[in-house]
Amino acid sequence: MKAVIKFGKGKGLVEMREVPEPKIKDDEVLIEVKAVSVCGSDLHIYHDSHPYWPPVILGHEFSGIIADIGKDVKGWNVGDRIVTETRTGSCGICYTCQSGFPQACEQKRPYGIGVNGAYAKYVAGPAHLLHRLPDTISFEAGAVIEPIAVCITSILERSQLQAGESVLVAGPGPIGLISLAIAKSAGVKLVGITGKSSDEGVRFEKAKELGADFTINVDQENPVKKILEMTHGLGVDILIETSGGTQAIYQTFEMVRRLGRVCAIGISGRDEVSIPYDRGIFKAIRYDFCFSSSWTAWEKAIGLIAKGLLPAEKLITHKLPLEKWEEAFHLLENLKAAKVILIP
Ligand SMILES: [Zn+2]
Ligand SMILES: [Zn+2]
Structure with a gap:
């Protein structure tokens, strides 16, 4: 599959490459990416001004459908529409995790930053981070739920x-x-x-x-x-x-x-x-x-968008094929866009 990869430490060093499709572990699902949103941190990673662990496929704000399921996964089926939290790697046992804030765990290695993300046709990840995407929310709107959840965590829950x-x-x-x-x-x-x-x-x-x-x-x-x-x-x-x-x-x-x-x-x-x-x-x-997003904020974001109380679609100004990721970066850097969606 084609994927946009940050392949080394330093400025730039991002390109589209042919890579093998990801393999899933027993507690993971394979997600077919339907839409991925370009985040300011993707630009920071491009410019080497944000932490990241290369080589890594970029993209942490995305939606998709389940394409395959590990043998220990329960409650999910192939074909389910989903979005996923990005806190891959959080340990679950440290003080921060146990006190109810796994999104702030030091061990966290998020999609598109510490583990392969969604600037690709497929991404693999743990089933326990999934949230159901209702039919009433488009995949494009689904791709902006992550930053919406971050803002809900910060504004409604913390402040x-x-x-x-x-x-x-x-x-x-x-x-x-x-x-x-x-x-x-x-x-x-x-x-x-x-x-x-x-x-x-x-x-x-x-x-x-x-x-x-x-x-x-x-x-x-x-x-x-x-x-x-x-x-x-x-x-x-x-x-x-x-x-x-x-x-x-x-x-x-x-x-x-x-x-x-x-x-x-x-x-x-x-x-x-x-x-x-x-x-x-x-x-x-x-x-x-404030930093990152809580499980509850994801559920609130999905509820507000599904009810028409939060106009997620209106935040999207551009939709481009994944191949045009550089154009998407330029649009954001030149302040010509709000949210830009890439379609793999
Ligand atoms: Zn982001
Ligand atoms: Zn932890």
Whole structure:
């Protein structure tokens, strides 16, 4: 089969190659990939700025059908429509796993990063990570459930966003747009998103389509002033930080209200970021660092999409054959896309 592989450590070093089809172990299933979504981390792996274990087939956001089943697998059949969590390798016995957060296990080696992923016709993996994909959700929408589950884990479960609250999303990339959609589905009273002049095209338009009450172009206006104006001097209840920008991170302390929460999902790509620490103390701000997705968030994501409460399809701006993976990377790097789907 053809597969897109990161074949060594360093910048670039990604190409499409002919590889053998994967073999399954007794507790695994073989998945025929129907759609795979390109993630920002795939670009980071391409540029050598994210952990990975080469050689590895890329792709961790995907949907498919079961093509074969190991002899110890129960409850699943060939032909079942599925999506899968990505926490392959989590040990199940360490403190983190046993306390209910296997997605944060140090031993985790996710699909497309530590073990072969879904930029290919087939991928093999453990049956216990599967979730059923209802007939009412397309395979394309199924491929964006992983990042949606990450945002649900962060925003609804960890930072506990409530109906009627006010929200600012910093950064209109794919994770920012998904965060906005989740805030809308949670019933917030006000939600805005910040970005730059380069986001005025596709991304701000997409934000408006998803129901943003306002957008702030930080190249043209002061986001702190605007947010204080919009909230009568109070600040927002929750600020969802997806930009990873140093100035944006610094400004969260002025834009969130006293006793408000910051839900940090975006990585900065830096060793250190300066913050107004004492300001955080005096305002008693809660700063939630978030990572990966919980089992429950996958079930919530599937439920919300199936009920039509979370418009997953709207996040998708492009659909290309797997052979055009480079074009997909360029679209994302040039901020011309929200989610790009590849079809193997
Ligand atoms: Zn991802
Ligand atoms: Zn563990």
